[in-house]
Amino acid sequence: MSYRNLPPDFREKHPSICVTVDPALTPSADIAKLYKESLDELVLGAEHGFDGVCINEHHGSAYAMMPSPNLLAAILSHRTSKAAICVLGNSIVFYNPPTRVAEEFAMLDCLSNGRLIAGFPVGTPMDSAYAFGQNPSMIRQRYQEAHDLIMSAWTADSVFPFQGRFYNLRYVNALPRPLQKPHPPVWIPAGGSVETWKWCAERDYGYCYLSYYGYAAAADLLEGFWREIDLLEKPRNPYRAGFMQMVGVAQSRAEADDLYGAAAEYFFQQSLHIDSRFVSPPGHSSEKSVRDRANSTLTRVADAKGGDGIGGIARDWVGIRDGGHVVAGNVDDVIEQLRELGRSLNVGHLMTMLQFGNMSHETACSNIRLFGERVAPALRDLHSEWGDHWWPSGCEGSAR
Amino acid sequence: MNGPDERFSDVGGHAIRIWEAGAGPPIGYLAGTDGLLRWSPFLEGLSRSRKVVVPSLPGFPGGGAGHRDLDTLLDWLIATRDVLEAAGLLGGDLIATSVAAPLVADVAAIWPGAIRRLILISPFGYSDPSDAITDIWAQRPGDISGVLSSDPERHTASRRPPPDTDPIEWKITLTRGDEAAARYLYPFGDTGLINRLVRLSIPLLVVRGTLDRTVPLISAQRIAAAVSGPAQLLEVAGVGHLAELDAPDLLIEAVERFLAAASVT
Secondary structure, rough: OOOOOOOHHHHHOOOOOOOOHHHHHOOOOHHHHHHHHHHHHHHHHHHHHOEEEEEEEOOOOOOOOOHHHHHHHHHHHHHOOOOOOEEOOHHHHHHOHHHHHHHHHHHHHHHHOEEEEOOOOOOHHHHHHHHHOOOOOHHHHHHHHHHHHHHHEEEEEEEEEEEEOOOOOEEEOOOOOOOOOOOOOOOEEEEOOOOHHHHHHHHHHHHEOOOOOOOHHHHHHHHHHHHHHHOOOOOOHHHHHHEEEEEEEEEOHHHHHHHHHHHHHHHHHHHHOOOOOOOOOOOOOOHHHHHHHOOOOOHHHHHHHHOOOOOOOOOHHHHHHHOOOOOEEEEHHHHHHHHHHHHOOOOOEEEOOOOOOOOOHHHHHHHHHHHHHHHHHHHHOOOOOOOOOOOOOOOEOOOO | OOOEEEEEEEEEOOOEEEEEEOOEEEEEEEOOOOOOOOOOOOHHOOOOOOEEEEEOOOOOOOOOOOHHOOOOHHHHHHHHHHHHHOOOOOOHHHHHHHHHHHHHHHHHHOOOOOEEEEEEOOOEEOOOOOOOOOOOOOOOOOHHHHHHOHHHHHHHHOOOOOOOOHHHHHHHHHHHHHHHHHHHHHOOOOOOHOHHHHOOOOEEEEEEEEOOOOHHHHHHHHHHHHHOOOOOEEEEOOOOOOHHHHOOOHHHHHHHHHHHHOOOO
């Protein structure tokens, strides 16, 4: 839910889209319109062949104007009836105590009749350490404990005390409990932390790689997750994993260029214009991740191409399209690439970003309709031999 | 430079490095931002007339990874006192700089007799709302040296890995020190020290460089003014936050002048 009306010289005149972004750049009247259009787009997706709708959480950021995803999830619970509601997620370290997350997610699960997917991100460095002032050196330790508290709150059959290192509550009794038993499926959105692979694999949580750089660049990272699954001798069920891909589908390749090129450039040049001051607070990444990232292909590519923050790989439409950051083209092009994505990454949950940058509401709706009606049906047979145990039990297609 | 002798001592289940060099009246030194990556000209100069003892704090270079066991300021103060004890520095004279300064100042305030005379260089610990301590954890790569030193190239050089050092592990060492400092100082670099300094009655010298872009003058002034014992504030012209890196000889002179004047019985 990026703000869609940044000035053309935003990148030159402003250092960052988040943390220190000038509030005057995002007038509230525009945001009112953004929320309405975004909700309408998500509902349209639910009505046109999408199995679920997904929203996330960010703070102090015009990259995503969504500090409270649960508010929108509540609206979506009522405006949709079949689609999964994926909140990806609540940054659990930001809530004190974390039982607030247990309560609100349980409410959403009840409101939606068991269609909630509960996402527990650690939170980006920009959100957690700077916008929300959380001590980066303690975030991962607090996250583990917050998670344990939430899961206990959901599954306990009586009131219980919780005496932790960071959280101490004498009477934990989060009401309501979730509708789904023992709890909604838990998905962990990840951007490259190697500990998250093992953590998700051990707990049978969904592992979702949220990348802006396309599936070709994601193979190593997803394979890291699958290796952890192998080590635990669990089956490589593709529905364990999700991948986010930006998509622009049109009647022809030329039309795709016309419809999506400028919006993609806006996204990669403006929406991802993050001041490098806010990218690496100490302790936010574990030492293991720092070591692995220092050797990763992506880091070497980014360093070789230069650039700032996390938008430094491709910023022109041809580079964005040909680099696979956006899968764009006619229906057949998109189907072919997305089938390859699903196969090569062994991913069963494809999270498509069909509105990006400053794409107009009308174009986004057109993209959503065309994808839902022509592309989605051509992908359904992929991985159909597997049961989806990571899908809400209140939705069709769930094996829970 | 000759370099120090090195030993390790167990503190809280983690091995802490202790460097020692020189002979004469002993003085301890706790390094600040960056920790102590290598023996410095300041310490070498000081060791010509004194026995210089340099323990590492948890998480800082030479301090292992015990910082992750320390959650609260009280945890850090106890650990700091334990480090000083392991190094044989309790009851003696001490220099503490930058991010180490507030820990040592609090130890001196809370445990009478723990420190005899104290020199705080560019001290964190108090951040005034009118002129806050710079956010050292939100700097662009390449900018931090200019924030910490009046000679950014000298600071950059001081952080380069020694020959035959794995560059990735060196990066981890640097990051771990930042993480350790954040653990008790995030986000403002203020530990509430100002509320306890009235308990500090020992001779105190507070040093601040006029080009310090990290700790504002008001922080140093308020710290010097808050103690109940004899205190001086010394401003050193042309010197940045890492004053002993920028002007080691000037700082050695200042330390020796203070110790000569601050007589103890």
